[in-house]
Amino acid sequence: MSAREAPTPYWLGLLPALALLVLFLVPFGIMLAVSVAGREAGGFFTWGFDLASYARVFSPFVGRILVTSVAIALGAAILAVALALPFTVILGGMSRRAQTVVLVVLLSALSLSEVIIGFSVNTLLSQTAGVGNLLAWLGLLEAPRAFTPGLFALMTGLVYLSFPYAVLVLYPPVARLDPELAQAARTMGASPLRTFATVTVPLLRAPILGATILVFVFVLGSYLLPQVLGRPQHWTLSVHITDQAIYQSNLPFAAAMAVLLLAVALALVGLSLLVTRERRTGT
Amino acid sequence: MSRRLGGLYVVVLLGLLSLPILVVAGVSLNGGQSLRFPPVDPSLRWYGELFRAADWTGPLRNSVVIAALASLLAVAVALPLALHSWGRGGWLTRVLMVLGVAPFMLPPVITALGFLVFWVSLGMYGQMAATVLSHGIFLVTLPLVTISLGLVSIDRSLVEAARTMGATRGQVLRTVVLPLVAPYVVSGYAFAFVLSLNEYIIAYMVAGFTVETLPIKIFNSLRYGYTPIMGVVSVLFVLVAALVFGTIGAFGNLPRLLGSDRAEGR
Numbered sequence: 001m002s003a004r005e006a007p008t009p010y011w012l013g014l015l016p017a018l019a020l021l022v023l024f025l026v027p028f029g030i031m032l033a034v035s036v037a038g039r040e041a042g043g044f045f046t047w048g049f050d051l052a053s054y055a056r057v058f059s060p061f062v063g064r065i066l067v068t069s070v071a072i073a074l075g076a077a078i079l080a081v082a083l084a085l086p087f088t089v090i091l092g093g094m095s096r097r098a099q100t101v102v103l104v105v106l107l108s109a110l111s112l113s114e115v116i117i118g119f120s121v122n123t124l125l126s127q128t129a130g131v132g133n134l135l136a137w138l139g140l141l142e143a144p145r146a147f148t149p150g151l152f153a154l155m156t157g158l159v160y161l162s163f164p165y166a167v168l169v170l171y172p173p174v175a176r177l178d179p180e181l182a183q184a185a186r187t188m189g190a191s192p193l194r195t196f197a198t199v200t201v202p203l204l205r206a207p208i209l210g211a212t213i214l215v216f217v218f219v220l221g222s223y224l225l226p227q228v229l230g231r232p233q234h235w236t237l238s239v240h241i242t243d244q245a246i247y248q249s250n251l252p253f254a255a256a257m258a259v260l261l262l263a264v265a266l267a268l269v270g271l272s273l274l275v276t277r278e279r280r281t282g283t
Numbered sequence: 284m285s286r287r288l289g290g291l292y293v294v295v296l297l298g299l300l301s302l303p304i305l306v307v308a309g310v311s312l313n314g315g316q317s318l319r320f321p322p323v324d325p326s327l328r329w330y331g332e333l334f335r336a337a338d339w340t341g342p343l344r345n346s347v348v349i350a351a352l353a354s355l356l357a358v359a360v361a362l363p364l365a366l367h368s369w370g371r372g373g374w375l376t377r378v379l380m381v382l383g384v385a386p387f388m389l390p391p392v393i394t395a396l397g398f399l400v401f402w403v404s405l406g407m408y409g410q411m412a413a414t415v416l417s418h419g420i421f422l423v424t425l426p427l428v429t430i431s432l433g434l435v436s437i438d439r440s441l442v443e444a445a446r447t448m449g450a451t452r453g454q455v456l457r458t459v460v461l462p463l464v465a466p467y468v469v470s471g472y473a474f475a476f477v478l479s480l481n482e483y484i485i486a487y488m489v490a491g492f493t494v495e496t497l498p499i500k501i502f503n504s505l506r507y508g509y510t511p512i513m514g515v516v517s518v519l520f521v522l523v524a525a526l527v528f529g530t531i532g533a534f535g536n537l538p539r540l541l542g543s544d545r546a547e548g549r
Contacts, residue, residue: 007442007455008370013379016364016423020382023420027401031393034400044403087296090289092543100532102293103541108524109300111474113481115498116517119505120303123310123318123514163300172542192289214388221390223484228505238392245396245488251403258396265389 035255045251053256062237062257066264069236072226073219076158077166080219081212083159084166089200091167092174110164118228121157122148154230158219166215173207173276206276213272217265237261304521311514318509329511333519339512342500346480349414349496354426354475356419358468361426366460369434380427387424394421395488402489409493417489418479425478426471432540433467434460470535473527481520 035053037045056062091102125131125147147153181203185195201208223238235243237257245254306320314324333339364383368376386394398417402408437460445455483498491499497520501513531537 005452006370007452007460008366009452010371012363013367013371013376016360016367016383017375017379019360019420020364020379020423023401023416024382024386024397027394027397030400030404031397083296086289087293090293093289094293096538099543100537102297103537104525104528104532105297105300107528108521111477111481111524111528112517112520113483113498113501115483115502115505116307116481116520117303119501119513120307120517122505123320124303124306126318160300160303163296168541175538175543217388217390221392223390223392224502238390241392241396242484242488245399246491251400254396255400258393261390262393265393269388 031255031258034251035259037252037255039250039252044249050252053252056253057256057260062240062260065235065237065240066260068234069220069238072154072158072234072236073216073222076155076162076219077212077216079155079159080162080166080215081170081208084163084170084211085201085204085208086196088167088170088174089196091171092177093179106164106167109160110168114161114222114224115228117161118157118225121153121160121225122228125153125156149229149231151230151234154226154234157225157229158222161222161225162215162219165218166211169211169214170204170207173204177203210272210276213268213275217268220261220265304517307514307517309514311511311518313511316510318511318514329515333512333515336512339500339516342495342497345411345494346496346498349411349418349486349494350476350479352415353418353422353479354472356415357422357475358426358472360419360423361430361471362468364423365427365430365434366456368431380431383423383427386421391421391484395485398485399488409490411490411494413489414486414494414496417485418482421482421485422475422478425474426468429467429471429474429540430464433464437463466535470531470540473531477524477527480523 033047034045036049036051038048038050039053040046091099094102127146131147177200182195182199185199186192190198220236221238222236223242226235226239238261241254241257241261244250244257309320309322310318311329312322312325312327313319314322314326314328317323333343361383364376364379368380398413398421399408402410402413402417407413441459441463442455445459446452450458481498483496483502486494486496487499487502495503497516501516504510504513528537531540
């Protein structure tokens with residue numbers, strides 16, 4: 001390759017480099033600067049170096065929010081991956097045509113706005129439509145009732161949101177799995193369930209862990225469902241960042257919390273990369 | 284038997300996944316202002332209303348314009364970057380590739396806040412151009428991934444052959460490489476379009492009060508008065524997404540696009 005001329009001119013990378021630098025890195029830099037800027041009541045902020053916002057980030061108030069966010073996101077991530085794992089393994093064994101159909105459905109669900117998912121799940125669990133009606137009609141409830149807002153509605157929404165994502169994250173490693181290993185177990189008399197538990201899952205241990213972390217970060221980013229489906233005590237860090245930025249007009253505090261969220265997310269994404277890489281070199 | 288059981292599991296989960304959408308589709312058919320399911324005196328009136336009611340046509344137009352332009356920008360950044368990475372590589376290019384994928388791996392509220400303070404500093408807060416540019420950068424990931432996949436599948440000997448036969452570098456790019464990646468460029472654009480249409484948090488933070496998009500409008504309606512039009516928009520969004528991904532699935536290799544290398548020969 002070295003002696004031969006590269007197939008693309010060197011200046012081709014300049015435009016994207018400039019675009020990403022100006023429109024992605026610079027905003028990040030400004031956000032870091034704003035996180036140490038002074039707050040200006042009623043306006044946006046005044047440049048400066050003031051660690052007051054960070055002092056608030058390391059307060060019990062934000063600590064509680066962080067614990068809530070982590071607990072909710074972890075619960076939803078584990079549920080979503082638990083549902084997605086058998087789903088993906090079965091999907092991987094299907095014909096290419098069937099796989100395509102399922103993937104189209106998943107992508108359509110995944111691309112849906114959180115607003116629409118929140119609205120749909122809200123409607124499904126509301127008093128006038130859906131589940132409440134059905135249970136009353138079946139005689140399980142005396143009168144139709146709403147199941148929203150609440151923790152149940154929120155978890156339903158979050159699992160709904162993250163299930164397609166979990167499948168798509170698990171899909172490449174599952175597809176790469178050697179189907180002959182499972183077949184061998186089957187011919188030696190193992191039941192499908194036993195094969196799944198003793199052959200497939202152990203082979204996928206690292207990808208499952210990696211996927212759980214990625215889904216966790218994905219749920220951590222959910223900013224709307226906690227508002228629409230949960231109660232104020234279920235608000236996650238993402239919701240509070242939006243709230244501080246828009247409604248409390250406290251951009252420095254919002255930025256400092258965003259930096260905290262960024263640090264948590266980056267550490268976790270790095271961890272998931274590490275987990276899956278170790279596995280690849282290990283085998 | 285077990286195969287059938289597995290198929291059943293997949294079908295049940297897909298059913299659960301479509302349940303809320305089915306209910307919302309039912310709700311959108313209500314004749315009156317209420318959100319009842321099953322719908323009361325069904326009619327398609329709200330489907331017409333979306334394109335007539337002044338407070339919804341504005342957001343509809345905003346959403347479509349932003350999605351069309353932002354996806355174009357995303358492709359304009361992603362195509363040269365993918366080509367550069369494919370043709371030259373190097374650590375700087377790898378850094379750029381990570382930057383291109385990063386917005387998608389992080390909680391979107393971080394990117395949204397970054398854009399908010401950026402546009403505030405530039406004095407462009409609240410303008411549609413700010414939404415378009417922000418979406419464009421945020422969505423670079425999608426065409427970047429699809430185009431890179433397309434480039435990897437190009438047989439390098441085709442490029443070599445064209446060069447030995449005397450084609451210039453520009454000619455090779457124009458007549459060999461670009462036609463081969465064109466389908467991937469189109470699917471990248473379509474992916475980005477669908478996601479821009481559905482994106483809420485960035486659009487909201489950058490210009491939520493002045494440039495209302497459909498998701499913002501729905502969210503505001505969730506607070507200040509439900510109407511079946513919200514159901515109509517949801518149904519249309521699902522249809523657009525299904526149409527786009529269905530088309531990609533029918534003409535392209537969706538399993539490979541999503542990371543299955545074995546789905547080649549089947």
